Structures are given as C-alpha cells and as structure tokens.
Amino acid sequence: MSSPTRIQPRTLKGFRDFLPELMLPREHLVDTAKQVYRSYGFSPIDTPALEYLEILQGKGSDETDKQLYSFEDKGGRPVGMRFDLTVPLARFAAQHLNEIGTPFKRYHIATVWRGENTQRGRYREFMQCDFDTLGTRSLASDIETGLVIHDLLQAIGFEDFTIHLNNRQVLNGVLERVGLLPQATAVLRALDKLAKVGPEKVADEMMATAGASRSQADRVLKLAQISGTGTEPLEQLEPLVHGSPRGQEGVERLADLVNGLKAAGVPTKRLYLNVAIARGLDYYTGVIFETFLDALPEIGSVCSGGRYDNLAEMYAKQELPGVGASLGLDRLLAAMQELGMIEPVRTPATVLIPYFAADRLHDYLRLAADLRQAGIGVEVYPEAKKLGVQLKYADRRGFRLALIIGDQEFTDGVCQLKNLTTGESQTISLSSGSEQVAQEIQRLLVI
C-alpha cells in the first residue's frame, strides 16, 4: 500500500481520551454505582444518544439550548445529542408507561454532550449516573433516595461527607408568608448564589430582579441561614412557616425524612439541613439533596437531586411524579485523584508471566490458563525477550506479581513468584500443577 497523506492525530476541544490509568478507576466507580443501585432494585435502561431535536429543545434552560449539539441527519430530520439523562427519561417514561408500569425504578449511566465554554475547565462530553423512582409521591422513596446517596459515597470509599437536605415546600411556605410566592423563581435564583456571593449581594439581587423590599429580602435570608445537623433547625423553621399549610407540610416532611434516614442507619453527623439550597428552580417541588465532600467542599455537590411533581408533562397526559439524584462521576473522579484515593495502575491483571524460555510458549500459556480458571488475572508477555525488559514493563504497568519460569525452572518443576512491590521472591513447586501457585498468589493478594 502506498503511504497516505498523514492526518494529525488530535481530539476536539473539550473532548478527551481516557487512558487506562484513568479508565480503570472510572470503571470501578461505574461498577460501584451499579452495584448500589441494583441492591435497591433500580433497573438499568438505555436511550439513544440522538433524539429528535423537538424532544430536547426548550427542556432545560436557555443555556442547554445554546449548548446543544444539533444537526440535520441524512434523512433531513432535525436531531440533537442528549445533554442530560432526565429529558430522555421523561420521553422514555411517556412512551413506555404501559409497558414499564409504576412504581418504576431505573438507573441510567451514559454519556451526554454540551458545547460548554471550555475555558471554565469543563468538558463537552461527560458521563452521567442517574437513578430515579417514578410514579409515587411517597415519603419512602424520598428516604430511599437519601439512603442510596449515602450508600454510594460509602461504597466508593468516602467516610467524611455531608448530605444537605431541604424541601422546596419550606421555601415556598416562607415566600408565601413574606408575600413573594409569585416571584419565587427570581427569589430562588438569587438565593442559590448565597454560598458564592454572600447575603448582601443576594439581597440586592432579590430587590432588583424580584422586586422584593429590603425587609422581605431579609426575612428570606433569615430563613436561608437556618441550618445544622440536629433537630434544632427544624424547630427554628416551625414559626417561620406557621400559617402556611405548604410550609408546614414541608417542615413535617423534612422531619420525617431525617428520622427515616437515621432509622435506616445514616449517622446524624452526615445529615445537614440547609434551607438555602434551591437547585434547578422550576424543576423541583419537594425534597432537595446535595452532597459535599468534607475535604473538598469547594468542588461543589457530587451527588444532587430531589423530588419533582410531573416529569413527563411535555410528552404525556398522565402526571408522573418522581424523585431521584445524579452522581457527578467525573467530578468525583477528579476529587479522588486530588485526595490521593487512586492508585496509578495501568493493568487490571495482577500477575505477569515473563516469556523468556523461547521454546516454552505452550507451557506458559497452559499455566496462565490454569491460573485464570482459579480467578487470577494473568498476562503472558507476548514476545520472548530479555527478562529485564519484561520486568520493566511489569513495573510500568503496575503488575503486583511476576511468575518467573526459565528453562531451568521448567526442568526442575518449580517457579519463582516475585512480589514486585517488596522485591521478595519465593520458589514454588509446579509438580502438582498450578494449584499451589494459585493458592500462594491468592494469599499474597489478600495481604
């Protein structure tokens, strides 16, 4: 073949390759999430990456519309790439409601695309990891959503994290009492910035965009400052919503949530009432969750969600209430890197068998096959090279053990099992096949 014109190998701005050292922990994270979701009876679903443009457009915010990857396909259909997993879930639920039945608990782990401004260090392709319970307004699903978040973080390996809880009804109740309910959207949009810009600027924005008076703004901010781990914040809330049925209901429901989470085993210190979190504005109608790593609160919430009244109203007549949350997979991965929770390993196998007795390929392959049967991940180096080269390779990839067998060892019916971390070696008999080797490897891997 003649040499073709060479094309520069590169990825698009805002897109990236995942090399093994990042992909291995990412797969582990996905597997952990799946395992937790499954243990609660959430089932996997998948939806297409491409949807009719009308399904996606106008469903998020003006920003998501602007960031949408959209085009005409070769059949002249206007199409778009999904920018989240919630809009596809809404379309999916409306389309398959009769088949799936309710309550319907699903998880969906998939890639989404947004043409974000990459200067903010964001990627245009990232993975979302959502779980939702559709078709019920029950308190039990609110509690369960919190339990899943808690189990997830624990299963991933975090001990020090805090789940922030709120209920939109509490906010609405206070706004009702203050006389700002009709301007709820503008007020909550301002309030959402509290942690970032502080109370003064939030008050200014409320007055500018929601037409609030100074005293109205102060009353909302007073509410927003109520927070804490015990039952005290709930007691402080009571008088502020007194007389507003929706506010009282919100406070009650929040109390029931906290009690349910504790009853199921969540330590009190990990639950934090935070009336300032409003999230997503129009979207949520009940409980709201945000989750912060105590060591890295500045990266923002790593698992967020809440309750909504009607997911599929754009696509179906039936009301479809639900509750759920989304694990920020890539954000969490970045945090784990920063916290040194990720080992620099580039191989999923633990044992390398160097191949240096050139005529013994069949013996190496047979031994590796036997060890795999015993559940041990084994790579046989593909070429008969010098042992030193192969041990360097083992080191670069992060193998934990090497099983060294040259011609002499084969003749003597033994092998050298080398611990690549400590440098220690031991001689093991091969006379009774691979069994003894497998046992010794398993013993070393447990240590």
Add this chain to the structure above:
Amino acid sequence: MSSPTRIQPRTLKGFRDFLPELMLPREHLVDTAKQVYRSYGFSPIDTPALEYLEILQGKGSDETDKQLYSFEDKGGRPVGMRFDLTVPLARFAAQHLNEIGTPFKRYHIATVWRGENTQRGRYREFMQCDFDTLGTRSLASDIETGLVIHDLLQAIGFEDFTIHLNNRQVLNGVLERVGLLPQATAVLRALDKLAKVGPEKVADEMMATAGASRSQADRVLKLAQISGTGTEPLEQLEPLVHGSPRGQEGVERLADLVNGLKAAGVPTKRLYLNVAIARGLDYYTGVIFETFLDALPEIGSVCSGGRYDNLAEMYAKQELPGVGASLGLDRLLAAMQELGMIEPVRTPATVLIPYFAADRLHDYLRLAADLRQAGIGVEVYPEAKKLGVQLKYADRRGFRLALIIGDQEFTDGVCQLKNLTTGESQTISLSSGSEQVAQEIQRLLVI
C-alpha cells in the same frame, strides 16, 4: 405552570430504547466481556464519540463514509460520530504512543453510529466490544486472541460454537502462485461471498471483476474448499502454496496457532480451518478469526478479527502492528433471546419487602439495610398498599422472593419468607435481627 404544547414521545428511525428486561442481560454480557478481557491483562480505554471529520472520513469503506453522522459544530469544525472503535484506536495510539508504550493491550466497549439502511433490520446505534494487542507481531498474541474469543463464548454460556481460522498469507500465497496477487482485493471480495452465493457465482465475479480466467478462478476456489477441524486441511494446503514463501509462512503460522490454542486447552472440535474467510479485504494481513454458534450459524460471525500490519499509518510514522477482535454484542444478545438463554426479569434485586403495616416504615427500611449489608438485593415497596397489589408487582418485575411482615409479625418477632416461584412460605424468627433471614435467603438463592 401552564400546560405546555405536547410533543409526541418517539425515537428516531433505527434507534431504540433498552428497557430493563433487555438491558439487564446486555449489562451482564458487557460485564462478562470485561471480566474476560481483564483476566488477560487488557486495560479499558475510552475515546470521544465525536472526532474531527478528517479523522473518520476515508478510513473505512465508501459505505462507512456514506453512513457517517457528520455535521459542523458551533465552532464551525467539521465533526463526525465514530462509526467503529478501530479508527479511534488508530488515532488514539498515534497520539499517545509515548505515554502508553508497547505492547499495549486495550479493550473498548462503546457505542458507535452508522446511518444504515434500516430495512435490513439493522440499527443505526449499536455497541461494540473490541480488544486488541498493539505493538507486536508475535505468534503468542495471535494465540491469545483466539483464547480470549474462546473464553468469552464459554463465559457467556455457550458450549457449542466453532472458531473459524485462516491466514491472509495463505490466500496471498495461492494468489501469487495462480498469478492473481495484483488483483487480490477483487478476488477476495468475490471469495468472501462464497458461503452466501456458492462457487459458481463467485467464479463469475472473479472473472468479471478481477479479470481471472476460468482456470485461475477454479484454482482459487479449490483452495477455498479446504476446511476442517484436524491437521488434514493443513496438509492439503502445503502443496498449494509450495514455492510461495509467504504462502508457506502462512501455513506454518496457522499450524502454530492451532497447536498453541490446543496446548492452552481449547478443544479441537471448536477449531475449524476455513480458507474461504478473508474478512475486511485490505485491512488484515495475517490470522483471521470468525466465530459461529453451532445452533445459529445463519446469524453470521459473533466474534471476528485478525492481525494487521500497520494500524496507525494514517496518523503516525511508526509502524504499529497488532491483532484483535470484536464481540458482536447486539447480535449475540439477539441470538441468546432466540435460543431462550435470557430470563424475563426486570429487576436486579431478588427480594421484595411489601410495605403494608403503615406505621412500620422504619422497621422495613432498617431490615432492608441490614440485608443489603449481607449482600442481598432488596427493594422496599414505596407505598403502604394492599399486599395483593404488591405481590402482583413482585410477579411482574420477576422478584424471586418476598419477605412479608405485617403488624402481627412485627409483634411476634417473625417474618414470612415466600418463594415466588414455588409459592412456598416459611416463618423465620426476627428475634436475633436479620441474620437468620439473610442466611435463609442465601440458601434459597443458591438452589
């Protein structure tokens, strides 16, 4: 909120949703493939769904160019959605060669898009499941590729399957002897249709498109009819390639491959020499693999691949030889459905706890949490409804067990464990917590 204009919920032609009953076995298939790949030391990578158009265009065939989903992004860049995982691997390898080093063994399980003609029952979005070893021409990697295919099919649950083997050098050697080597592409394109259209039509095409004489065509077809499981076909091949060094090398390498696979434990009956398979024409230069299910050969190969000399020549100066194969995930899933290998289950959890003692939510949640700790998947029904409704739900979702506890049972410190398959129930004490229940559930699940 006012009711919005309703949009018809639908998916694009050639795209589909995966509901839990299909997604659960699909995830199982993906997990099995990962486990097998990992056990050989293949590491996961991922690449973007979108690439610069110049990376993708002209890399497959005219057909893949036509089927490409391409558009201009909002920055005016011509981009395309990946149509396979081989072109992205080539770009990836050229771009990261220094970081990754060789030999480099990777797997990549990801979605690809092709605007295929859906009338042939094909989908425009499907998952590929590739593994490759880059940077070595060694026989050991050829053998290993066959071993991975073999382990994969076994791990998925197949016993009766056949791996067809060939080597492009054998074909080229015969073409050289026959005087058709310069027309190899046209000859092999015709030959690839042998199983579908029969020898007469293949000969016609060879004469029409490759300018072969009748006798040349017959000599190629004679070769193509050599096939079988023993060493006999290899012996038949020898004289046909005699005098062609590349042909002789091909036959030798094929013999070494078969011997290596047998030495590592592959039963002879699963290996089938088939000189007629050419696959991908220009692309492959050495061994070729195709895998057929004995019960459904008509669906075509479910795992195919081979050796290539230079993967990344479009993007890099260095030669990058390699060998690998791709599991046809969706095709295999369809085959498993047809063969009744898939259970109609819509939940990944095994136990449903009906929630019908309305005041006992905390007790239900606590018990479920304890059982999850013991590794058992448990769903608590989210609303306090009649037991009958909840057992119907359990049936529809495919739960295997229900743990029934009403007010009386809580008072008495017992529960009813109901086997939903057999209808049998047993009473278990809750006096010592969940331990006894967990043990009994585990016992029932093993049966």
